[in-house]
Each structure stands twice: as C-alpha cells, then as structure tokens.
Amino acid sequence: METRIETTIAELTDFLAPAEPPVDEETIEYMAEQLVEHGLTLETCSVDQLNNLMCGEDINAWR
Known part of the structure; x- marks a missing residue:
C-alpha cells in the first residue's frame, strides 16, 4: 500500500504543479x-x- 501512496503523491504533485x-x-x-x-x-x-481534500475536508463532505 505504501507504494500506491507514493505513486499517488507523485501523480498529485505533477497534476497540482x-x-x-x-x-x-x-x-x-x-x-x-x-x-x-x-x-x-x-x-x-x-x-x-479533490477540492474537498485540498480544503482539508472529508473526501465526501459535499455529497
């Protein structure tokens, strides 16, 4: 699971650059x-x- 998190961090870093x-x-x-x-x-x-997470909210806060 750690590798999946690291991969996701790399993807998010590129996406949000x-x-x-x-x-x-x-x-x-x-x-x-x-x-x-x-x-x-x-x-x-x-x-x-994604917006919820960037704001520190629960991932499904606005559902």
Whole structure:
C-alpha cells in the first residue's frame, strides 16, 4: 500500500504543479492517503472530491 501512496503523491504533485498558490507537501500527502484509503485514483475521483481534500475536508463532505 505504501507504494500506491507514493505513486499517488507523485501523480498529485505533477497534476497540482501549476496551482497558484502552490499546494504544500503535507496537503498532497493527506490527499494521496485519503484517495488510497477510499480506493480512488486521480482519474477516478471527482473534482469536488479533490477540492474537498485540498480544503482539508472529508473526501465526501459535499455529497
């Protein structure tokens, strides 16, 4: 599972690289852990779920 988290961190880092303001490492690690925990990937999660995670909310807060 650790490898999956590391892969997800790398994917999120690349995906969020152009973000302004930049997304900090701690937030990216949290997002990756939550995606893996919920069985999601960057390709299978929704924009709302990513936004929730970037704001430190539960992944499904707005459902």
